[in-house]
Amino acid sequence: xxxxxxxxxxxxxxxxxxxxxxxxxxxxxxxxxxxxxxxxxxxxxxxxxxxxxxxxxxxxxxxxxxxxxxxxxxxxxxxxxxxxxxxxxxxxxxxxxxxxxxxxxxxxxxxxxxxxxxxxxxxxxxxxxxxxxxxxxxxxxxxxxxxxxxxxxxxxxxxxxxxxxxxxxxxxxxxxxxxxxxxxxxxxxxxxxxxxxxxxxxxxxxxxxxxxxxxxxxxxxxxxxxxxxxxxxxxxxxxxxxxxxxxxxxxxxxxxxxxxxxxxxxxxxxxxxxxxxxxxxxxxxxxxxxxxxxxxxxxxxxxxxxxxxxxxxxxxxxxxxxxxxxxxxxxxxxxxxxxxxxxxxxxxxxxxxxxxxxxxxxxxxxxxxxxxxxxxxxxxxxxxxxxxxxxxx
Ligand SMILES: NC(=O)c1ccc[n+]([C@@H]2O[C@H](COP(=O)([O-])OP(=O)(O)OC[C@H]3O[C@@H](n4cnc5c(N)ncnc54)[C@H](O)[C@@H]3O)[C@@H](O)[C@H]2O)c1
Ligand SMILES: O=C(O)[C@H](O)COP(=O)(O)O
Numbered sequence: 001x002x003x004x005x006x007x008x009x010x011x012x013x014x015x016x017x018x019x020x021x022x023x024x025x026x027x028x029x030x031x032x033x034x035x036x037x038x039x040x041x042x043x044x045x046x047x048x049x050x051x052x053x054x055x056x057x058x059x060x061x062x063x064x065x066x067x068x069x070x071x072x073x074x075x076x077x078x079x080x081x082x083x084x085x086x087x088x089x090x091x092x093x094x095x096x097x098x099x100x101x102x103x104x105x106x107x108x109x110x111x112x113x114x115x116x117x118x119x120x121x122x123x124x125x126x127x128x129x130x131x132x133x134x135x136x137x138x139x140x141x142x143x144x145x146x147x148x149x150x151x152x153x154x155x156x157x158x159x160x161x162x163x164x165x166x167x168x169x170x171x172x173x174x175x176x177x178x179x180x181x182x183x184x185x186x187x188x189x190x191x192x193x194x195x196x197x198x199x200x201x202x203x204x205x206x207x208x209x210x211x212x213x214x215x216x217x218x219x220x221x222x223x224x225x226x227x228x229x230x231x232x233x234x235x236x237x238x239x240x241x242x243x244x245x246x247x248x249x250x251x252x253x254x255x256x257x258x259x260x261x262x263x264x265x266x267x268x269x270x271x272x273x274x275x276x277x278x279x280x281x282x283x284x285x286x287x288x289x290x291x292x293x294x295x296x297x298x299x300x301x302x303x304x305x306x307x308x309x310x311x312x313x314x315x316x317x318x319x320x321x322x323x324x325x326x327x328x329x330x331x332x333x334x335x336x337x338x339x340x341x342x343x344x345x346x347x348x349x350x351x352x353x354x355x356x357x358x359x360x361x362x363x364x365x366x367x368x369x370x371x372x373x374x375x376x377x378x379x380x381x382x383x384x385x386x387x388x389x390x391x392x393x
Pocket of ligand 2: 059
């Protein structure tokens with residue numbers, strides 16, 4: 001029986017880990033894993049010579065060098081939607097904490113331990129007006145990034161009687177179908193943010209989104225707007241935000257990424273990267289990531305990869321060998337691979353191919369043992385990145 005080595009990095013919830021069968025050895029100390037399961041720790045795929053796949057139990061994959069992984073034929077997965085509710089479930093309370101002055105109100109209440117017990121009630125009534133707040137109903141909310149989180153947040157804004165706009169340059173249809181028709185989708189970011197009272201960022205960190213919120217962006221927002229960043233710290237130019245807060249251009253900054261410069265600021269509230277930290281979300285992410293990784297290692301199936309096309313096939317009982325061919329997405333690859341099979345007189349019982357514009361992925365099943373020389377010929381094809389033979393008992 002083939003047994004796969006999996007390296008576990010970070011705390012991964014047991015709900016998922018329990019799904020690894022005896023075909024997997026899961027170890028934190030594994031130095032040469034075929035699979036890695038992790039959360040936010042940085043991983044360099046070049047550090048692991050036998051690596052086939054990385055499963056990120058969460059949404060953001062900026063902690064993995066995905067481009068390098070793609071070049072090496074390493075599949076990178078994430079768990080779309082598995083922690084989206086947890087983020088929305090934190091963003092609205094954070095907005096409430098700020099708008100209703102809850103943080104200061106709670107601190108005030110805690111300070112009352114120093115007050116004569118008989119006078120607590122009268123002190124509360126006398127001083128509560130200092131903690132008066134504002135409701136969010138009727139305010140303008142703009143959601144930047146209409147993905148798994150952004151759509152849920154936008155819909156949540158509608159449920160809270162806010163006027164909601166959204167912006168996303170390339171929204172996935174499956175997400176947009178979930179969006180409330182009351183959300184106004186803008187074609188340009190500047191139109192989406194110009195009259196917003198609250199701007200919430202829900203997009204991935206990449207070369208195009210790094211420092212998206214900079215001085216130029218902030219100059220275009222409505223004076224006094226609240227900026228929320230539960231995406232990734234570098235999407236926001238921190239100095240520009242601090243300047244905007246000090247000038248009054250921004251009213252507040254609520255973020256999941258505390259830094260030395262932000263933690264003491266009176267107009268900034270931060271949480272310690274808690275967006276996905278709920279029992280439910282950690283269980284969902286772990287379960288999804290383990291299923292994705294197991295299925296890839298055992299069968300070569302790809303579901304929810306950020307760099308490979310989706311492709312899935314259950315081998316028939318009669319299948320002895322499955323060949324996985326990962327190639328650059330160029331014309332003629334299927335014909336070239338099929339011709340090599342013909343040359344060796346090996347019968348293909350099933351040939352599946354999918355591509356995503358960059359990577360072509362082939363699952364080829366046989367009822368006989370595939371000759372090593374045949375695989376060697378495929379490896380020699382100019383645009384083949386990687387091959388793998390999976391043997392079924
Ligand atoms: N704070 C946390 O704990 C926490 C938890 C989950 C996710 N996140 C972060 O939030 C991000 C979004 O998560 P998700 O699950 O919604 O991902 P998602 O992939 O479902 O959605 C991201 C959306 O952002 C859009 N986008 C990309 N570039 C954009 C741009 N320049 N302007 C506007 N939209 C743009 C994409 O088209 C996509 O629709 C993740 O990449 C991750 O970095 C943080
Ligand atoms: O991108 C994500 O999914 C979040 O930032 C969660 O990160 P975590 O798994 O380290 O909490």
